[in-house]
Amino acid sequence: MMPGDMVAVFAAGISAGAINTVVGSGTLITFPVLLATGLPPVTATVSNALGLIPGSVSGAIGYRSELSGQARRVLKLGVGAVLGSFAGATLLLALPATAFETVVPVLVGLALVLVALQPVIGERVRRRRERTGRPAHRDGGPLLFTGLTLASVYGGYFAAAQGIIYMSLMGMLLDEPLQRLNAVKNVLAAIVNTVAALFFLFVADFDWTAVGLIAVGSALGGQIGAKAGRRLRPVVLRSLIVTIGTVSIVQMLLN
Numbered sequence: 001m002m003p004g005d006m007v008a009v010f011a012a013g014i015s016a017g018a019i020n021t022v023v024g025s026g027t028l029i030t031f032p033v034l035l036a037t038g039l040p041p042v043t044a045t046v047s048n049a050l051g052l053i054p055g056s057v058s059g060a061i062g063y064r065s066e067l068s069g070q071a072r073r074v075l076k077l078g079v080g081a082v083l084g085s086f087a088g089a090t091l092l093l094a095l096p097a098t099a100f101e102t103v104v105p106v107l108v109g110l111a112l113v114l115v116a117l118q119p120v121i122g123e124r125v126r127r128r129r130e131r132t133g134r135p136a137h138r139d140g141g142p143l144l145f146t147g148l149t150l151a152s153v154y155g156g157y158f159a160a161a162q163g164i165i166y167m168s169l170m171g172m173l174l175d176e177p178l179q180r181l182n183a184v185k186n187v188l189a190a191i192v193n194t195v196a197a198l199f200f201l202f203v204a205d206f207d208w209t210a211v212g213l214i215a216v217g218s219a220l221g222g223q224i225g226a227k228a229g230r231r232l233r234p235v236v237l238r239s240l241i242v243t244i245g246t247v248s249i250v251q252m253l254l255n
Contacts, residue, residue: 001209005037009210013051013217014224020052021059021186021225022232024163027052030214039207045092046204049159050197051211055218056190062226066183073139074187080149081188085195088156093203105253110168116242140173147173148188155192156199163189179230 001009012033016026027048034044060067067074139145147169155162166185167178174181200206 001037001207006209006213008033009037009213010217013055013214014221015217016052016214017055017058017218017221018225018228019221020055020163020189020218021062021222022182022229024165024167024185024189026055026218026221027159034207034210037210039210042092043205043207044210045158046197046200047207047210048214049193049200050206051214052159052218053190053193053197054215055222056186056193058219058222059226060183060186060190060222062223063179063183063186063230066180066230067187070180070184074184076139077145077148077184077188078191080145081152081155081191082195084149084152084154085156085192086199088153088158088192089196089199090156091153092157140170144169144173152188152192155189156196159189159193159196162192179232182229 009030012030016030018026019029020026030048030052031044034048035041039047148166151162151165151169154165163185166188167181170176170181170184171178
């Protein structure tokens, strides 16, 4: 890898770490850069997954105060993240790339609609609970567990915009502020990236220069993203999610 390529990959790692912490979809920055350096798609994908782990962990640490009181929820949803990530990593090596590329824009687009409509949907859900007298599931119930597990399958396969999908599902099914949901999202993303990367260690080839550059960059970016993201009001955070997600869809369709 040439010096110019190394600078570009490191800068992409910082940007991806910050964006993943605040919203998600940082892979849409690092992945094209890795391809531009000449790495094959699968090598770029697995190197990116391993390199982004420090960024995910850094972002989760940055949101540690918002994680207070959510240990049980994180443990339960984390089980689904482990199972889904392993399945997605397996699919990456078993299926042609076009299989998931076809449905990725649709999944992300649906998630964006759910994020945008989350206040309306959440209010209707709360009113329905009040009418029926049924208490809300503290952990979102089987529907959230199943949805996040399926989202983790996608995350283990490619990871782009998985955070947006997580936020849309949790926003509908959990009665929590967006910042607390964002904290859970960062932990789940760290779990997915770690499980997928550990799986790839035994069955795929890495570019260790790319891994190291993205790892250091994303760790720095995770702290930057945590400091910036925690100051955002819910409406701003929601708007940022929709904007970045829309750009992600356009980029995926153009590629």
